[in-house]
Amino acid sequence: xxxxTQPDIHITVSEGASLELRCNYSYGATPYLFxxxxxxxxxxxxxxxxFSGDTLVQGIKGFExxxxxxxxxxxxxxxxxxxxxxxxxxxxxxAPGGYQKVTFGTGTKLQVIP
Amino acid sequence: xxxxxQTPRYLIKTRGQQVTLSxxxxxxHRSVSxxxxxxxxxxxxxxxxFxxxxxxxxxxxxxxxxxxxxxxxxxxxxxxxxxxxxxxxxCASSPTGLSGANVLTFGAGSRLTVL
Numbered sequence: 568x569x570x571x572t573q574p575d576i577h578i579t580v581s582e583g584a585s586l587e588l589r590c591n592y593s594y595g596a597t598p599y600l601f602x603x604x605x606x607x608x609x610x611x612x613x614x615x616x617x618f619s620g621d622t623l624v625q626g627i628k629g630f631e632x633x634x635x636x637x638x639x640x641x642x643x644x645x646x647x648x649x650x651x652x653x654x655x656x657x658x659x660x661x662a663p664g665g666y667q668k669v670t671f672g673t674g675t676k677l678q679v680i681p
Numbered sequence: 682x683x684x685x686x687q688t689p690r691y692l693i694k695t696r697g698q699q700v701t702l703s704x705x706x707x708x709x710h711r712s713v714s715x716x717x718x719x720x721x722x723x724x725x726x727x728x729x730x731f732x733x734x735x736x737x738x739x740x741x742x743x744x745x746x747x748x749x750x751x752x753x754x755x756x757x758x759x760x761x762x763x764x765x766x767x768x769x770x771x772c773a774s775s776p777t778g779l780s781g782a783n784v785l786t787f788g789a790g791s792r793l794t795v796l
Contacts, residue, residue: 599783610685610771610787657724661783668737669714669783671724 569594569660573672580648581680588643588675590658599661600641601669602632606654614656617641618663628652653679683708685788687772693794699760702791706753706774713755714785715747718769727770730755731777759793767795 570593603611615626622634632643655676661669686705715727726739730749747757773785
């Protein structure tokens with residue numbers, strides 16, 4: 568069965584600092600990988616996705632993520648964080664083949680301080 | 682293009698009652714998934730429907746059920762509500778085809794409080 572681990576429950580960074588959120592997955596083959604962001608009281612918004620090809624993927628809002636097969640990781644990065652990036656971030660894994668059973672990590676809550 | 686619409690946004694029920702939540706997917710999306718989000722358990726997959734058929738089901742008791750209509754709109758029902766059913770229920774839709782596989786677009790959710 569597929570699973571996702573986000574080891575950091577809560578992260579605090581200063582505005583303008585760089586950010587890296589960790590994600591490790593478990594899946595028997597190359598999965599589909601996603602990062603979503605959730606603002607308070609809202610649904611989830613897709614930041615970026617990896618299906619195949621280039622292992623460094625670019626997303627919206629200046630985010631990027633790198634797929635590392637050897638480490639079963641898909642870490643999210645941003646070079647300079649803005650106060651509006653404060654939210655909860657979810658890594659997710661899906662099984663190729665079109666079936667929509669996507670498994671989410673427990674989330675990392677990002678706090679941005681001035 | 683209109684997004685995923687969930688109704689109602691907020692509702693309060695008492696233990697033992699039942700509730701029905703509605704989800705209208707993005708036009709043209711035929712897959713609808715439901716998730717329960719709680720602070721303790723995070724996002725848990727409930728079920729997924731495609732062309733009116735349930736294709737996947739998560740590990741929830743039979744009190745949780747759903748259906749999908751021919752226009753792809755979906756409803757989920759929870760019967761005999763328990764306090765632990767208090768949660769944000771999220772619906773997500775997805776287009777058909779491999780390129781769209783697993784790319785979920787979420788609604789804003791229905792916040793259920795059980796007293």
